[in-house]
Amino acid sequence: MRALTWTGVNRLSVEDVPEPQLLNDHDVILRVTRTTTCGSDLHLLSGYIPFMRAGDVIGHEFMGEVVEVGSGVRHRRVGDRVVVASFVSCGNCWYCRHELYSLCDNSNPNPGITEGLWGQSIGGCVGYSHAVGGYAGSHAEYVRVPFADVGSFVVPDGVPDDRALFASDAASxxxxxxxxxxxxxxxxxxxxxxxxxxxxxxxxxxxxxxxxxxxxxxxxxxxxxxxxxxxxxxxxxxxxxxxxxxxxxxxxxxxxxxxxxxxxxxxxxxxxxxxxxxxxxxxxxxxxxxxxxxxxxxxxxxxxxxxxxxxxxxxxxxxxxxxxxxxxxxxxAQVHGPRYIPRLLEWMERGELVTEHLATHVMPLEDAPRGYELFKEKQDGCVRAVFVP
Amino acid sequence: MIGRAAGLTSNAGAALLGRLQHVRLPGVGTASAKDDPATAARRWRAVTVLAEPDRLADLPSPLAALGDRVETRVTPAPGDKGTELAARFRGPATDDDIGRLRQALREAKQLVEVGEVLRMDPRPHGERPDTPGGRLLDGAVAASRREGLL
The missing domain is CATH 3.40.50.720 (NAD(P)-binding Rossmann-like Domain)
Structure with missing residues (x-):
């Protein structure tokens, strides 16, 4: 599949990478339909977060269609149109049970890095460096979503993609x-x-x-x-x-x-x-x-x-x-997505929260390096570049 | 020769991550910063599991696999926080031993709370050039399940 990878400080490339697989029972695989730049990506791009490996797929604010479902998933079905929280949350640890989802105890497989930095490890995040898990990101045709029952939400029919997308991270x-x-x-x-x-x-x-x-x-x-x-x-x-x-x-x-x-x-x-x-x-x-x-x-x-x-x-x-x-x-705090996404989708459905104007530059995934340049340099009035894989 | 150099750099990444936990700078790596190594090795290492103590009556398999070398302690946590699961080696322990214990405790907690241990590979990625910096990070990441302040 095609994906946007970080290849070095201020260098991005769209290249062929293997497709993701179901690795745990609670995973789903998503066909990404919208994925967007985020200001926090610029810290990765600029090398301020030194836990990126050349070849890492970036991107953490996204939505798509479920195409494969793990055996332990109860509430998602193939064909569901979902928006996904950027942080990965198990739903069962003390922090998740108290709706502090980005502090999940069980979703960062590399706890040794952030414990040293901050005294405790926080949860994992999709496409946001090996310090928070090293998950492959969403600027790709497909992405693995762990603990999908906790972190993915079915989008109401009346909410268009360019609105629902921003429930994933910016609005939450x-x-x-x-x-x-x-x-x-x-x-x-x-x-x-x-x-x-x-x-x-x-x-x-x-x-x-x-x-x-x-x-x-x-x-x-x-x-x-x-x-x-x-x-x-x-x-x-x-x-x-x-x-x-x-x-x-x-x-x-x-x-x-x-x-x-x-x-x-x-x-x-x-x-x-x-x-x-x-x-x-x-x-x-x-x-x-x-x-x-x-x-x-x-x-x-x-x-x-x-x-x-x-x-x-x-x-x-x-x-x-x-x-x-x-x-x-x-x-x-980092974002506690699942705590807020349901209410955001309700506001979006009622037209009380609109976000389409943020998507100033919608473009194919192949143009993502150009999208990041526009976004980083704030050229052409770019607020967010949105990629359509 | 090149392969050996790559291995050395990767090992250096793992070692660096281990050493960072013991740096004595304010706010950086506070694990056992004032303990001598023998005292640090004897400390109980603990995770709090959101479950009743009886769920831990039989030790989860990653801890059980460490056998009699390890002693364990299961106590109710204050408030609504579940159960404290602590473990330490009965006798002298190397850094590798303690690394295995950290990983076992984390995996034991995951098994009880979510029923499985998170898997990460294979994962999609692009070309990974063989650079010293890349090898350093690969080493740190490979060691990170066994490192940390736990």
């Missing part, structure tokens, strides 16, 4: 941040990053009752989407002081909940951005936490800051004093 990641960040009716929410995840945070915050939502970015086309499709107020950080703007617009309080949807390669104009770039390149820190710092400083006293962007390990100059003295709640 956003919902994770909104829910665990504690957004309540009447809250003011600020979101850093107007990519697909940031826009979904804005829309889902509104759906759960937030009264005002601000989205911070610098790309005009993304800010326009956040205004149009999520009803958010927007702040261009390249032209204004974000914290001052937020103070001014929130009666001096700051937002109740600040959600960071940027991650370890945050862009920042000015000296802070240069400082973080240099330290990261010298490997004196692994991540650039610009947006998280700003969120901590902007957040109202006793508010909540949620890190939703992907971080790998260590950061520098973190305002821990502000966290402690302002009484903030600081929390983060």
């Amino acid at each position: 990641t956003a919902f994770t941040g909104v829910d665990l960040g504690g957004v309540q009716p009447g809250d003011t929410v600020a979101v850093w990053g107007a990519g697909a995840v940031g826009q979904m945070v804005a829309r889902i915050s509104a759906l759960v009752g937030a009264e005002r939502v601000f989205v911070v970015d610098r790309l005009p086309e993304r800010l326009e989407q956040a205004r149009t499709h999520a009803g958010a107020e927007t702040i261009d950080y390249s032209t204004t002081d974000v914290a001052a703007e937020l103070r001014e617009r929130t009666g001096g309080r700051g937002p109740d909940v600040c959600i960071e949807a940027v991650g370890m390669e945050a862009h920042s104009p000015g000296p802070q951005g240069v400082y973080d770039q240099v330290k990261q390149q010298l490997r004196l820190q692994t991540d650039r936490p610009t947006a998280v710092r700003e969120a901590v400083m902007a957040c109202r006293k006793s508010g909540s800051v949620f890190t939703l962007g992907v971080f790998a390990a260590m950061v520098d100059k973190f305002p821990l004093g502000a966290v402690m003295n302002k009484g903030l709640t600081l929390r983060g």
Whole structure:
């Protein structure tokens, strides 16, 4: 079959690879019908997550049609049209039973790597390096889905592919941040990053009752989407002081909940951005936490800051004093997909959550390297490149 | 000669992963960072299994396979967390022994909780060039079921 493989830092290739097989009783094999780029893929591409092997198939946000079913699968049938959670979850460990699916104890076959990095191993993730399992990714004609009864969801007939696709990861990641960040009716929410995840945070915050939502970015086309499709107020950080703007617009309080949807390669104009770039390149820190710092400083006293962007390990100059003295709640998580995908599909079916506008570039899998270039360089207004194998 | 060099690099990857667990830097590899090797080898290594203790009355096969060299302890976990399954070698143990014990505990937990041990190969992949970095990662990945802070 054809698949997109990582062949080295900033190098991708579409090549012939063997088809996946059923390996465990709870597996299904999916014929992929839609699979999309994600901002977190860029960290793999750029070599910031050093657990990629040349030849690895990438991609973790996808949907498709079930074509083969393992003997232990109870709720999926050949022919089902499903969207799949990016993290793999067994459904039976303590974490899965408490709906903390990305923390699954049993789905990362390489626990020795992340235990050393973080003190505990988290769950596995499709197509996202050997640190989280080394699963072959979804940018391919076929993909293996382990524990399919837990992580795959039948898409209602009325939900088109380019909407359902984003329930897989972007919207469910956003919902994770909104829910665990504690957004309540009447809250003011600020979101850093107007990519697909940031826009979904804005829309889902509104759906759960937030009264005002601000989205911070610098790309005009993304800010326009956040205004149009999520009803958010927007702040261009390249032209204004974000914290001052937020103070001014929130009666001096700051937002109740600040959600960071940027991650370890945050862009920042000015000296802070240069400082973080240099330290990261010298490997004196692994991540650039610009947006998280700003969120901590902007957040109202006793508010909540949620890190939703992907971080790998260590950061520098973190305002821990502000966290402690302002009484903030600081929390983060990878996506707990199965906890949120059913409700997302309901919203999508009712037309309350639309995502088609995120798929700015839909193209054949053969063009995937070009799709990643557009996405990485943010050319031609690219928000997400979607591949059709 | 080239094959031997490749093997050495792969072994280096496995060794590197093992050593990383013992690096004494703040926040990095905190397993037994203050223990001498003999003390570290004697520690109980434990997983918490979401099951009643009686499900572990007969040891799961991966642990049973280690035989009398290993002693085990089964105790209810606090709250709703299930049962703590701990094991250690009765006598001196090498790094390889402890690696096998880690893998056995993880597989025992999987067997009780989900009924099977996750399999990964064969898996689709493209061309894997034979490079030192690639061999290093291959070695680390091959060792990762036996390594970690457990």
